[in-house]
Amino acid sequence: MLQRFLDPATLAGLSGLDLIAKTVVDGFVSGLHRSPDFGFSQEFAEYRAYTPGDDLRHVDWNVFARTERCYLKRYRGETNSQLLILLDSSASMSFGSAKVNKLDYARFVAASLCYLASEQRDAAGLIVFDDEIENFIAPSTRQGQLFRLLHAIERAEPGKRTDFAKPFVHVQNFQRRRGMLVVLSDFYEQPEIIIKTIQPLRFRGNDVMLFHVLDPQEITPHLREPALLIDIETKDAVEVSPEYVRHEYRRKIDAHIAELETRARAAGFDYFLMNTRRPLDEALREYLAVRQGRM
Amino acid sequence: MGFLAPWFLAGLAAVGLPVWLHLLKQHKTTPLPFASLMFFERRVQSSIKHRRLRYFLLFALRTALLALLAFAFARPFVNSTAAASANGGKLMVLAIDNSFSMRQGDRLERAKSQAAAALAGLRSQDRALVLAFGAQGHLLGDPSSDVSALRAQIRSIQPSDDRGSYAELTRALRSLVLSSHLPVEAHLFSDMQKSSMPPSFTDLELGSGIRLVPHPLAGPSLPDFAVETVTAPARVYDPKKVRLLATVMSSGAAAGRRRVALLLNGREMGSKTVEVSAGGRAIAEFIGLDAPYGMNRGEVRIDSADSFPFDDHYYFSVERSDPRPVLFVHEAREGRDLLYYRSAISSARDAAFTLEAASPDQATAGPLARYAFVVLSDVGSLPASLESALRQYVRAGGSLLVALGPASAARRRVPVSDAPIRDTHYSPRDAERFETVASLDTTHPASRQAADWADVQFYRSVRIEPGSARILARLTGGAPLLSEQPVGEGRVLVFASTFDNVSNDFPLHAGFVPFVDETAHYLARLDDRSSNLTVGSYLDLHTGREASGAAVEILDPHGARALTLAESTRARSFQLTGQGFYEVHRPNRQNSLIAVNPDRRESDFDVVPPETLALWENTGQASVVQSGRGAEAERRPLDFWWYFMMAVLALAFAESLVGNWHLTVDKEAV
Numbered sequence: 001m002l003q004r005f006l007d008p009a010t011l012a013g014l015s016g017l018d019l020i021a022k023t024v025v026d027g028f029v030s031g032l033h034r035s036p037d038f039g040f041s042q043e044f045a046e047y048r049a050y051t052p053g054d055d056l057r058h059v060d061w062n063v064f065a066r067t068e069r070c071y072l073k074r075y076r077g078e079t080n081s082q083l084l085i086l087l088d089s090s091a092s093m094s095f096g097s098a099k100v101n102k103l104d105y106a107r108f109v110a111a112s113l114c115y116l117a118s119e120q121r122d123a124a125g126l127i128v129f130d131d132e133i134e135n136f137i138a139p140s141t142r143q144g145q146l147f148r149l150l151h152a153i154e155r156a157e158p159g160k161r162t163d164f165a166k167p168f169v170h171v172q173n174f175q176r177r178r179g180m181l182v183v184l185s186d187f188y189e190q191p192e193i194i195i196k197t198i199q200p201l202r203f204r205g206n207d208v209m210l211f212h213v214l215d216p217q218e219i220t221p222h223l224r225e226p227a228l229l230i231d232i233e234t235k236d237a238v239e240v241s242p243e244y245v246r247h248e249y250r251r252k253i254d255a256h257i258a259e260l261e262t263r264a265r266a267a268g269f270d271y272f273l274m275n276t277r278r279p280l281d282e283a284l285r286e287y288l289a290v291r292q293g294r295m
Numbered sequence: 296m297g298f299l300a301p302w303f304l305a306g307l308a309a310v311g312l313p314v315w316l317h318l319l320k321q322h323k324t325t326p327l328p329f330a331s332l333m334f335f336e337r338r339v340q341s342s343i344k345h346r347r348l349r350y351f352l353l354f355a356l357r358t359a360l361l362a363l364l365a366f367a368f369a370r371p372f373v374n375s376t377a378a379a380s381a382n383g384g385k386l387m388v389l390a391i392d393n394s395f396s397m398r399q400g401d402r403l404e405r406a407k408s409q410a411a412a413a414l415a416g417l418r419s420q421d422r423a424l425v426l427a428f429g430a431q432g433h434l435l436g437d438p439s440s441d442v443s444a445l446r447a448q449i450r451s452i453q454p455s456d457d458r459g460s461y462a463e464l465t466r467a468l469r470s471l472v473l474s475s476h477l478p479v480e481a482h483l484f485s486d487m488q489k490s491s492m493p494p495s496f497t498d499l500e501l502g503s504g505i506r507l508v509p510h511p512l513a514g515p516s517l518p519d520f521a522v523e524t525v526t527a528p529a530r531v532y533d534p535k536k537v538r539l540l541a542t543v544m545s546s547g548a549a550a551g552r553r554r555v556a557l558l559l560n561g562r563e564m565g566s567k568t569v570e571v572s573a574g575g576r577a578i579a580e581f582i583g584l585d586a587p588y589g590m591n592r593g594e595v596r597i598d599s600a601d602s603f604p605f606d607d608h609y610y611f612s613v614e615r616s617d618p619r620p621v622l623f624v625h626e627a628r629e630g631r632d633l634l635y636y637r638s639a640i641s642s643a644r645d646a647a648f649t650l651e652a653a654s655p656d657q658a659t660a661g662p663l664a665r666y667a668f669v670v671l672s673d674v675g676s677l678p679a680s681l682e683s684a685l686r687q688y689v690r691a692g693g694s695l696l697v698a699l700g701p702a703s704a705a706r707r708r709v710p711v712s713d714a715p716i717r718d719t720h721y722s723p724r725d726a727e728r729f730e731t732v733a734s735l736d737t738t739h740p741a742s743r744q745a746a747d748w749a750d751v752q753f754y755r756s757v758r759i760e761p762g763s764a765r766i767l768a769r770l771t772g773g774a775p776l777l778s779e780q781p782v783g784e785g786r787v788l789v790f791a792s793t794f795d796n797v798s799n800d801f802p803l804h805a806g807f808v809p810f811v812d813e814t815a816h817y818l819a820r821l822d823d824r825s826s827n828l829t830v831g832s833y834l835d836l837h838t839g840r841e842a843s844g845a846a847v848e849i850l851d852p853h854g855a856r857a858l859t860l861a862e863s864t865r866a867r868s869f870q871l872t873g874q875g876f877y878e879v880h881r882p883n884r885q886n887s888l889i890a891v892n893p894d895r896r897e898s899d900f901d902v903v904p905p906e907t908l909a910l911w912e913n914t915g916q917a918s919v920v921q922s923g924r925g926a927e928a929e930r931r932p933l934d935f936w937w938y939f940m941m942a943v944l945a946l947a948f949a950e951s952l953v954g955n956w957h958l959t960v961d962k963e964a965v
């Protein structure tokens with residue numbers, strides 16, 4: 001039942017992005033309980049000798065009763081991280097062949113990640129960009145950060161063309177602390193340029209995750225008859241035949257995806273292709289897997 | 296190429312449908328927004344064009360299908376050359392004229408030698424045949440490449456007494472083209488007589504695949520005298536009354552006095568000298584012919600001393616016999632009918648009949664078979680025995696003339712013919728309410744010389760129901776005046792008035808004697824057969840009155856039997872192929888002697904003008920020109936609509952495949 005709520009089409013029926021994020025994360029976490037492969041959060045990590053200044057709430061009094069020594073009980077969840085989400089809001093992200101377009105899907109993912117990060121006490125930040133920085137919320141764990149993020153995500157509207165250079169330069173300028181960078185985009189750029197643009201962040205110790213959001217119609221398009229395709233960003237028009245789409249285009253998009261994934265992994269990025277038809281938990285699972293690796 | 300049903304070509308308008316679908320109908324492409332055209336290049340257009348090319352393939356298939364369907368229904372045909380002509384072979388026809396005129400000088404020999412020389416032009420792939428023609432064409436063998444055999448056939452050609460006919464030659468050539476399927480090259484060796492040309496030039500139409508190569512043999516027109524015709528009675532009853540006319544004609548520049556001799560059975564009976572002008576005619580008249588009883592062979596001969604002696608004599612046959620008796624049955628009250636009829640029949644030509652008058656009672660005494668025919672002149676009461684004898688006599692082939700008057704009007708039916716008698720029509724003389732002859736059937740022998748009947752006044756006539764009888768004359772009231780009713784093998788003529796100058800004034804008119812004469816000859820069957828015919832005529836052998844299996848024997852001019860035993864019983868006719876006398880022996884001793892002479896048009900040596908000859912040649916060459924090339928090629932229409940239909944089926948299959956390929960719904964498509 002809960003899995004149903006991870007379906008993008010179902011989520012699209014929910015009114016608020018906060019509710020969407022809560023539904024996704026709660027459903028996802030509930031599902032985790034049934035999985036033996038995953039475990040984190042409030043799990044016991046280690047004992048540490050008490051030093052003056054430590055919070056007495058974390059002293060394990062049972063151990064003290066047996067040993068008369070103060071030990072602090074440490075949990076994994078207490079290891080905070082920083083999450084910065086770069087949400088591509090270019091015009092091409094408004095494309096969608098179903099109820100949920102790519103930008104909606106990216107919003108869901110971003111909101112869910114923010115909610116999850118908030119639950120984890122991670123500092124979460126957001127950059128909404130197209131060819132300019134449309135919105136920037138610095139990572140923070142302050143009260144109300146989640147709502148600011150969700151509000152900013154909700155306000156993200158399809159803009160102009162995509163330019164990776166500006167947001168990443170901006171990130172380099174403002175980022176003080178290592179963390180995780182999640183880039184949600186359709187990456188309509190040459191893979192070489194994308195990697196070259198993002199790679200400096202990796203050099204500064206960030207974990208970079210590229211969430212490649214694509215509509216199924218972009219991955220495996222089908223046409224019954226010749227069609228005049230209009231580029232949403234440039235408004236260019238090209239008449240294409242079903243045969244070309246069926247063969248040539250698929251070959252090219254597959255090559256593009258494969259090259260991007262190859263170059264991303266070679267650069268130490270995590271790459272994940274997100275089909276907007278697929279449930280959101282896969283994105284969360286990918287995120288958590290990366291975060292766990294950082295602990 | 297043509298079309299047998301060209302109106303189906305209107306179906307070509309259906310080609311407009313694929314034209315509209317593929318070319319005129321605007322191709323609408325749905326504009327679709329897409330995330331990025333990064334992976335669509337301009338060369339995609341070539342793909343579109345490629346796609347359109349395939350649409351053009353579908354368009355071409357559909358267009359061709361509809362066009363071929365229309366063509367198939369229009370039944371196209373081409374004039375195809377016969378297969379045999381593909382190798383360039385031809386049929387050389389050596390047509391040699393052996394008509395009567397070719398007897399002149401050495402014309403036939405020259406024709407034969409030239410024909411033999413023409414064989415030198417025979418190629419290895421050609422075949423040739425020899426055709427001798429006069430009034431008809433005679434093939435002397437099958438088409439052959441054996442030159443020696445062909446030369447032997449040429450040598451075997453003998454002169455005939457036929458009349459030349461180029462129309463028959465043309466017909467024979469056309470038949471050869473159709474039967475051999477080869478182009479024909481006809482070499483014509485003839486004296487090119489103008490008289491051999493048909494009346495209508497269309498009969499000389501050579502048609503397709505015939506090339507005529509004339510070889511004229513005659514030089515300038517030759518002077519010639521000929522006995523053109525002899526007018527002599529077929530039967531002689533009174534030798535002193537015989538009048539014989541012989542016409543001597545001159546052709547070319549011949550003129551002069553010529554002696555005309557009359558020979559009978561080889562004995563000269565007399566001679567005359569006539570003056571014949573150049574290109575004119577002269578008539579020699581012989582009065583009296585002392586011919587012995589029986590069949591006699593007559594001949595009129597001239598001493599022409601020209602280069603063509605074969606037309607200097609003319610044969611005729613004459614039969615000497617006693618006049619035949621005619622029984623005139625009447626009720627001897629006044630006898631005026633007998634007077635007028637006897638006077639008329641004795642004044643008629645040839646004096647062929649003698650009249651024997653008898654009352655009905657007297658007529659029952661003697662046999663009727665010896666009479667040429669019987670006349671019943673207004674007989675009221677007829678003894679049953681006489682009527683029975685008359686009926687039997689007529690059914691056996693005898694003839695009866697019935698004149699109806701006041702006495703016979705009392706009867707209910709006409710004797711023997713049994714035609715019902717309705718009433719008597721009477722018109723008083725003083726009131727001028729008489730009837731006249733309204734219509735005449737001049738095609739009938741009995742009434743063909745009845746032009747003088749217009750003034751004949753009929754005051755009284757008997758109305759009969761003619762039934763199936765042939766009406767030969769009608770009165771102004773519409774009643775039959777003269778009718779013929781065949782009874783058995785015999786003839787019954789019914790005259791609905793009398794011969795006594797009471798019921799009419801016919802006996803006083805000039806037309807009465809010819810009427811009596813013609814009806815007498817018709818009823819006596821004296822004019823059934825002519826005894827003087829021309830070469831090529833056909834002789835009727837069986838009249839239908841003979842017993843089944845009766846043989847007719849014919850002896851030709853050389854005394855040989857012209858018919859085999861089987862032919863003598865079965866043959867219905869016999870063609871007279873040579874001049875001279877033919878003896879014909881029929882059953883019941885009905886023998887005859889037929890004199891046969893060549894057609895005298897053969898004595899006219901005027902030749903066909905060169906322009907006419909060129910025109911004749913062109914009737915064959917024109918069609919060859921139409922054929923484009925290969926002058927020898929025979930062309931005939933070849934209907935090949937079913938090729939088109941096979942192509943339509945193949946195209947329909949291909950269109951289904953291509954169309955299905957284009958129109959299949961892509962199940963993966965969104």
